[in-house]
Amino acid sequence: MRPGAVSAGRPLPKTPPPFGEVFTDHMVSAFWSADEGWHGAVLEPYGPLTVSPSTVALHYGQSVFEGFKAYRRDPDRAALFRPWEHARRMADSARRMAMPPLPPEFFVAAARALVRQDMDWVPDGDDEALYLRPVAFATDSHLALRPGLSYRFVLMAFPTANFFGAARRAVTVAVCEDFVRAVPGGTGAAKCGGNYAGAYLAQEEATRRGADQVVWLDAAERRWVEELGGMNLFFVHGTGDRAELVTPPLTGTILPGVTRDTLIRLARDRGLTVREAPVSVEEWRQNCASGRITEVFACGTAARVTPVGRVLAGDGGWTVGDGSPGPVAGTLADALSAVHRGTAPDPHHWCHLVTR
The missing domain is CATH 3.20.10.10 (D-amino Acid Aminotransferase, subunit A, domain 2)
Structure with missing residues (x-):
């Protein structure tokens, strides 16, 4: 995992914001091509992506994603929960969508790198966690009806509390x-x-x-x-x-x-x-x-x-x-x-x- 520029960081929220609205300081990116496979993995500041208006994924939906969490253990440690299972499921989803599967070992390494870098963002409340969202999508700039020939992977994260608000309500x-x-x-x-x-x-x-x-x-x-x-x-x-x-x-x-x-x-x-x-x-x-x-x-x-x-x-x-x-x-x-x-x-x- 190649380290890129590191963000200076922002003030951390005192309580987790609404689901998926405030993201941590960094993300992991990687690319796929037929010649190189998955390559160019980098940990970099979270920010916008530049894509063509004719990007295949925008028109035909050739994209897959996952969702998993890291839980605070102590000030210097967090636990990823079943990352390998999520990695394998994302690979299965990719195959179904005619996409190159991301190797599970790469998926887990990316998660570890992001959590390590943004450890301060992992909340410590009983119903709180750091939610990790990996997504992969075709990046070809054409509108032909065929699977993409180039892909991008992005892993981002955000702090979250109980999805339905008050814990355990029916x-x-x-x-x-x-x-x-x-x-x-x-x-x-x-x-x-x-x-x-x-x-x-x-x-x-x-x-x-x-x-x-x-x-x-x-x-x-x-x-x-x-x-x-x-x-x-x-x-x-x-x-x-x-x-x-x-x-x-x-x-x-x-x-x-x-x-x-x-x-x-x-x-x-x-x-x-x-x-x-x-x-x-x-x-x-x-x-x-x-x-x-x-x-x-x-x-x-x-x-x-x-x-x-x-x-x-x-x-x-x-x-x-x-x-x-x-x-x-x-x-x-x-x-x-x-x-x-x-x-x-x-x-x-x-x-x-x-x-x-």
Whole structure:
């Protein structure tokens, strides 16, 4: 990693600003060409990029991105959480979009370099972290309908708090019946920009109805629950030691969440049963009415573990449990936070320390 010019730094915010609005002092850039592959990696001051109006990515969306976090351990150390898994997922997304995958070892080295340089930006609050956003995109200046022949990688970071504001409040979700997020054989399992822009209209409608997030259904039958906007879902059947977690299977239309995988392992470590099985909207409604489903929660890097308290569907809706955060979600959220902060053992070796 070649060091470039180093910024003198700016005053740090006392509390994390709104999600993704204030960035740290530096970024990492690299380039790809057929002759050199990925090359020219440099740590440099955060700043604007110069691109041509005919840049391929602007017109045809040939771009992929990731999102992962670093958590404060002490004044001179922070822990990257599962950076290798995020690196591998970004490589998978790139292949799906006909892009050259970034080598995972380069991805992790870039993250370590940026966190080390901007260590002072890593917040230390319980619900706070440094969010890292890598993006790669085609930079060719032409409008031919073919994959790019040149690419750029940029890694930036920003301090963030809980995505939904007040920690662990139960959110309201709205089932989307007019649009779909992904279809079999499409790009649902890739983290590419178009998947998110295509969700904006549905999210605006959900917000108008008083919901925090959209529930996406399958494209074929509009019956099976897939995921929330940017988050995977878990349904809790029963209570206590006999509680069972059910999450929709990864069938190619759902993003394979790193937090999803983490919670499955944490739950099984605690003796809970976890099943991957389809869940229909009607099952969700009926099992909440009967009390069989006692909790529902979503998970993702930005929102971590987010309880679902109310579901809007059609002209009505239903409440999950008593509408408040449940104990299973709370237990898993605490367990996840303890691993992030280093106050619990890390037997899976998920955390990678970066020292100033």
